[in-house]
Amino acid sequence: MLKKIIFGILILLIVIIGGFVVFVQLNWNKTYDIPYPELQVSTDPEIIERGKYLVHGPAHCSNCHVGSVAEMIAADAGENVPLKGGVIFPLGPVGTLYTKNLTPDPTTGIGRYSDAEVFRMMRHAVKPDGTATLSVLMPFWDMADEDLVAVVSYLRSMEPVSNDVQQNEWTFMGKAVRIIASSFQPIENPKPYPSAPPMAATIELGEYLSRYVANCVGCHTNRDQMTFEAIGPEYGGGMEFEPFPELHLMVGEDPELWLRTPNITPSPNSSLSKFKNVEEWKERFRKGRQIKISPMHWGPFSRMTDEDLEALYLYLTSLEPSDYDAGELMFKK
Template sequence: MIKKILLGLLILVVTFAIGFVLLILARYDRTFDTPYPEITASTDSAMIARGRNLATGPAHCGECHSQLSELSKVSTGGESTYSGGFAFELPIGKIYVANITSDEETGVGKLTDREIARALRYGVRHDGRAMIDFMPFYDLSDSDLTAVISFLRTIKPVKNPIPQHEWNFLGKAVLAFLIEPAGDGNVPAAPPIDSTALYGKYLAASVANCRGCHTNRDMMTGAFIGTEYAGQMKMEVFDEEGKIVPGKHLVTPNLTFDAETGRMSDWTQKDFIKRFREGKLIQGSPMPWGPFSRMSDLELTALYRFLTSLEPVVSAVPLGIQEGNPQ
């Protein structure tokens, strides 16, 4: 009798496991018919200049969309060709960064403005697949989204075919159940470009992703679980080839001006600007210091004014590279 029950249970468990595997395989490739934003690229030179400034500075597109050989240049403040090909080697697989030059065959030349706009506003690729949260530009204003796409249209085409992503089984499970379109599409107009805390907030939250890294997040879902800008997110350290350095992590510092635990509590506006001009000091840090070093004094002043306006939060963070994996 007991044997029969055990056998029955075993069959149940095996059937369930097989069913689960089949479900993952059936679902990981799912597509979404998220709507397209009404965005049309412009040929206006001021618009293109604005897009270029965002892409090479605070929005740091080149930090990822480069070839491996040009990454060290970009991460020290140089310009990218935007021809992609660099790959992140993650526990879920090998993810290749797209070629976003205007090349028709291997770049985004043949994508429509609205397809590119949807990728940035909702995290949905041109083929309808949802993307993992590399590009949280969901709240970029209509005008700035137009500017960025207008700039992309002017990038010299570079033929650089990008391989398909290599998702492993864990990656497929994550795609099947956790990766969905993001952003709610309710995007307010951007505040005027000025050295105000209001504009700094827009840069920190919607353009430069300071908030996304300097807030503690749930590793699996990406949900915000800590106080915004109080740091505490454990992040991987990457080598120059995009591979995670095992057994090491960095913790994002507390950007609020708490007298004891704020990383910048004794930094003046001058110190802040000077620190950004210096670029990356900790090798392997995922913070895009190179593109950020290109930000203007106006942008950095706005960021400083915003960060100093935040309620100070007690949140002590260890400095420098730490032992152990981030989990």
């Protein structure tokens, strides 16, 4: 009798596990019928110039959408590197991402997609094939319409570069996470900022940049390593970045070294508290990258305007202080 019960339980477990495996394989890459935003690219030089500033500055697209780690380093240093994509971003047990070709190449870049498809990707985190992407890495869904238009208009104006980028790779665990985690779901009801705030040292502009352009809140918030959903207070720091061996070795750093983002609320013990005034804050940003393996995009941020940097400082210092302990910022596991 006991053997029959055990056997029955085993059969039930096999059926449940098998059913789950089939469910994941059938649903991990589902498509979504999300409407296209009614936006159009522009050939206006001023709009294109605004897009160039965003792409190579606060939105920091230029640091990731390049072809190699060496080009990432060059782009961070200010070199004009083609945004042809191909850099590998390991996501641990979830899988591997490959940055996409943002040049208007008609075969391998965004030239093969309509404006509507590109705008939907930015506004809803839905790719041209209808599948969803990891929204937290490109948090532009609430960016003001005119800035979305400026970014895509600039990308359309670039020189096309042919570079066929490999498709992202997902482990079974990654496929399961894609089904259950909200960070892998489309942004169905975005709330675009009414209009981009004027470039002036205001709290409003600082919040806009921090949340919808530079993504300070995305990285300076502790997130689950599997789902990327927030598990700590906003701006409290603590998000972990696993070692990037190729980059670490190229710049002469320990390939086993992990990093955590610091607390940037106005708490007495936060990293923000090190800056006694806005001039010290701007001075630090103008120095650019000091820690070679820092995940922060110091290069693009160092080239932001005074007004943008001042606005960020005003906004961050206006936040409710958090005593959240992010832990050691550089560590080994």
